[in-house]
Amino acid sequence: MEKVIKRPSTIPENAISGFCPGCMHSTVNKLIGEVLDELNVVDRTVEIICIGCGTLNLKYRENDQAVVAHGRACAVATGYKRCNPDKLVFTYQGDGDLASIGIAETIYAANRGENISVITINNAIYGMTGGQMAPTTMLGQKATTCPNGRDFNDVGAPVHMMDILNTLKAPVYLERVSCNTPANIKKTKAAIKKAFEYQLAGKGFSMVEVISNCPTNWNLSPLKTLEYMKEHNLKEFPLGVVRDRGGEIK
Amino acid sequence: MSRAFVKGGDAIAEAAIRAGCRFFAGYPITPQNEIPEYFAKHLPEAGGSFVQGESETASINMVFGASLSGTRCMTSSSSCGISLKSEGFSYLAAARLPSVICSVQRGGPGYGSIKPAQSDYLQATKAAGNGGFKMIVFAPSTVQETIDHIYEAFDYADKYRNPTMVLLDGVISTMMEPVVFPEPLTEEQVQAIKDSKTWALNGKKAGDKKKLITGGATEQSNMECAEMYEYWAEHETRAEEYLVEDAEFILTAYGTTARVARAVVDTLRKEGIRAGLIRPILVNPFPYKSFAKLDYSKVKCVIDLEMTIPAQMIEDVKLGVLGKAPIRTVLRSCGEVMTDDFALGGVKKIIEEY
Ligand SMILES: Cc1ncc(C[n+]2csc(CCOP(=O)(O)OP(=O)(O)O)c2C)c(N)n1
Ligand code: SF4
Numbered sequence: 001m002e003k004v005i006k007r008p009s010t011i012p013e014n015a016i017s018g019f020c021p022g023c024m025h026s027t028v029n030k031l032i033g034e035v036l037d038e039l040n041v042v043d044r045t046v047e048i049i050c051i052g053c054g055t056l057n058l059k060y061r062e063n064d065q066a067v068v069a070h071g072r073a074c075a076v077a078t079g080y081k082r083c084n085p086d087k088l089v090f091t092y093q094g095d096g097d098l099a100s101i102g103i104a105e106t107i108y109a110a111n112r113g114e115n116i117s118v119i120t121i122n123n124a125i126y127g128m129t130g131g132q133m134a135p136t137t138m139l140g141q142k143a144t145t146c147p148n149g150r151d152f153n154d155v156g157a158p159v160h161m162m163d164i165l166n167t168l169k170a171p172v173y174l175e176r177v178s179c180n181t182p183a184n185i186k187k188t189k190a191a192i193k194k195a196f197e198y199q200l201a202g203k204g205f206s207m208v209e210v211i212s213n214c215p216t217n218w219n220l221s222p223l224k225t226l227e228y229m230k231e232h233n234l235k236e237f238p239l240g241v242v243r244d245r246g247g248e249i250k
Numbered sequence: 251m252s253r254a255f256v257k258g259g260d261a262i263a264e265a266a267i268r269a270g271c272r273f274f275a276g277y278p279i280t281p282q283n284e285i286p287e288y289f290a291k292h293l294p295e296a297g298g299s300f301v302q303g304e305s306e307t308a309s310i311n312m313v314f315g316a317s318l319s320g321t322r323c324m325t326s327s328s329s330c331g332i333s334l335k336s337e338g339f340s341y342l343a344a345a346r347l348p349s350v351i352c353s354v355q356r357g358g359p360g361y362g363s364i365k366p367a368q369s370d371y372l373q374a375t376k377a378a379g380n381g382g383f384k385m386i387v388f389a390p391s392t393v394q395e396t397i398d399h400i401y402e403a404f405d406y407a408d409k410y411r412n413p414t415m416v417l418l419d420g421v422i423s424t425m426m427e428p429v430v431f432p433e434p435l436t437e438e439q440v441q442a443i444k445d446s447k448t449w450a451l452n453g454k455k456a457g458d459k460k461k462l463i464t465g466g467a468t469e470q471s472n473m474e475c476a477e478m479y480e481y482w483a484e485h486e487t488r489a490e491e492y493l494v495e496d497a498e499f500i501l502t503a504y505g506t507t508a509r510v511a512r513a514v515v516d517t518l519r520k521e522g523i524r525a526g527l528i529r530p531i532l533v534n535p536f537p538y539k540s541f542a543k544l545d546y547s548k549v550k551c552v553i554d555l556e557m558t559i560p561a562q563m564i565e566d567v568k569l570g571v572l573g574k575a576p577i578r579t580v581l582r583s584c585g586e587v588m589t590d591d592f593a594l595g596g597v598k599k600i601i602e603e604y
Contacts, residue, residue, distance in 0.1 A: 044453035064451040067464035072311035079315025082299040108304040
């Protein structure tokens, strides 16, 4: 009998995920593994991992990886890719990493049109450090450093990185996805695959933003986070293709 | 070998390309702009990649990325720019990634002054970033020596898998001198060096283990590095000892200031004063032995000349002299360059007291 569903080759049998139960970081990691297998590119893949909960994947992913300074993944990926243009290079970053401390690195890598793929997990909170406010925290959402909820008059509104990148000329493909339903999980996988395919075809910079959850720091059960996301995060950050110029570029 | 009459900044970049440097990232800052400008023009011709980073922080992290691939890579900056790069130096040291950093010092603290100085000695040699790592730090005093050091620094970086610094001041980077360049490595040699780095990330091949390079550290990795630093102290120190055997007055200085100090020694000798010079060629590891082995029955005073106020190298000089002779200073700072006259006057005033 043919095995239809199997583990990604980059996530071995005995691997233990460091992610909390119900966290979408896990789902996205599995999807990345599936895409790497389907494209048969593990032997040319280099993953640049952020500092944040994303770092927890280094314990079980079986592909070449570097863990780099907080916020600098896009700069590191730039340096690597320019020296080894034939490799598949992707960054895996939290939204604090990408859109707060690393906002300059992200914007400029996108603006230069570096031929890399960025996967970012937007969970509206600083997960790794224990629930502080993120650039993407919802207005009114409580975090340990905005105990009364995010106040527009004090700290402004959530940062929309996709829209910022969409003002630039060079990016090729920008899509916002989520892993809150089976259908959306499929779309997330398709988006990651497209980003990697575009890179392999030399088309340029892509970013896939996954609207995600953090049961631990939202103080909600995994199921309840899905309801919260529907009410808040998915309204603030609507899903869909923000830009796809892959067809225009040879 | 090829002869040329070149500016320090251009010479640095040319020497790096000849040494097989194929990636450079940097952010403009005076007085080192000639370096990125030369790379921008000539690195693509050599098949390499130049990036003007959006900041020093981004640039040094690009260098981190380049080094992950095994490519010989470099950055350059000056004082406040070096401070911003310190995050990256620390990560390079943690990840044991080779790279060459050219630091062209200007005045400080803050944005200080764009004029030449030696204001970042302690930062370069003691704590170039968080975490207690060290780098080998070359301190050339002529354009020729700078070329030789840059060329060598790539070998040192690869040998020890560590960032390696060449510490200059704005005088050398902007000065023109006749020089001889070393032969450039051939493309095959450059590729062979890259291929020899079996630790570099290339994608996990079937049957192989994955490679993981992190900016993290453990007690074990701390101990391994400590062992390496001790090895440097034992085997890698380098200093020029000039007329020290019978000297009553030992001058000490590095970089541009050492050229001036040497001229002062020559003048004093002509006047019958027994002066000598210890010039650290590497400032880390520091040549403590050159001071320890002096004949202190003769030495009346050690005179430290630096272009920074207060003095910084004096901390190391003290550890070499260990109280066996008084240490005095002749100092300038923030672009007030140490001239022959100023140095001679300052040194003579001290000598009169002994
Ligand atoms: C320079 C620096 N500043 C701060 C930190 C502490 N830190 C680690 S992860 C993190 C933020 C994590 O949030 P995010 O990037 O959104 O990722 P998540 O953990 O939520 O997936 C911070 C502030 C650090 N490691 N380095
Ligand atoms: S802290 Fe939050 S983001 Fe981090 S693994 Fe746990 S649930 Fe996921």
